[in-house]
Amino acid sequence: MKKNERDALIFARFREKMPNPTTELQFGSIFQLLVAVMLSAQCTDKRVNQVTPALFKQYPDARSLAEAEADEVYEYIRSVSYPNAKAAHLVEMARELMTHHNGEVPATMEDLLTLPGVGRKTANVLLSVAFGQSAMAVDTHVFRVSHRLGIVTRSASTPLLVERQLLRIIPSADIPLAHHWLLLHGRYVCTARKPHCADCFLRDLCPSAIR
Missing domain, CATH: 1.10.340.30 (Hypothetical protein; domain 2)
Incomplete structure (x- = not known):
C-alpha cells in the first residue's frame, strides 16, 4: 500500500471513530x-x-x-x-x-x-x-502519534516541521479536526510509555504497532 493511500485510510478511520472531536478544556469565551x-x-x-x-x-x-x-x-x-x-x-x-x-x-x-x-x-x-481556521497545533501527543503512525517522516524533527508536513498531507477541511484526533489518540491510546496497541483501531495500518 502506498503511503498516501495509508494516510487516507488512517484519517478516514479517525473521521468514523471521532466525528466531532473537540478540546477537553472548559471555557466560556x-x-x-x-x-x-x-x-x-x-x-x-x-x-x-x-x-x-x-x-x-x-x-x-x-x-x-x-x-x-x-x-x-x-x-x-x-x-x-x-x-x-x-x-x-x-x-x-x-x-x-x-x-x-x-x-x-x-x-x-x-x-x-x-x-x-x-x-x-x-x-x-x-x-x-x-476561529475555525485550518491551523495545526503540534503538542507532544500530536508529535509522537504522527511519527509512530508514519504520517510524517523522520526528518520532521521539530514541532514546526511536523506541522508543515501535516498541513501538506491532511485535507484542509480536516485539519481543525485532525489536531484533536491525533492529540486524543495519543492521550488515551497511543500513550508515551506503553501504547495500547491491542485496543487501537489503527493497529493494522501502524508501522510501530506492537504485534
Whole structure:
C-alpha cells in the first residue's frame, strides 16, 4: 500500500471513530480559551479544568485580568505547572489585549504571537478551535502519534516541521479536526510509555504497532 493511500485510510478511520472531536478544556469565551490553553502548557487539561472555574469567576475577561497583579492570579493557579511564570504571562497578555486589541483576542498568527506567553502551539489552538481556521497545533501527543503512525517522516524533527508536513498531507477541511484526533489518540491510546496497541483501531495500518 502506498503511503498516501495509508494516510487516507488512517484519517478516514479517525473521521468514523471521532466525528466531532473537540478540546477537553472548559471555557466560556475565546478569551477564556486562550487563558486555559496558556495554563495547559506542560500541564494536564484535567488539572487546568480544576482551577479555571474560580479563576474565570474572578477574572472573566481581559479587562478584569489586566487590572490584577500576578501574585493575585498566582493564588488561583498555584497547583498548575510553573504557576509563577504563567501568572505573570496571563496578566501581561491581558494588558496587551486591552492596550492593542480592545480586549479582544486577535484572529491572526502574527497578532497572537505578540501576546506574552503565547507561542506557536497556543496560537494554532486558538486559530483552529476559536476561529475555525485550518491551523495545526503540534503538542507532544500530536508529535509522537504522527511519527509512530508514519504520517510524517523522520526528518520532521521539530514541532514546526511536523506541522508543515501535516498541513501538506491532511485535507484542509480536516485539519481543525485532525489536531484533536491525533492529540486524543495519543492521550488515551497511543500513550508515551506503553501504547495500547491491542485496543487501537489503527493497529493494522501502524508501522510501530506492537504485534
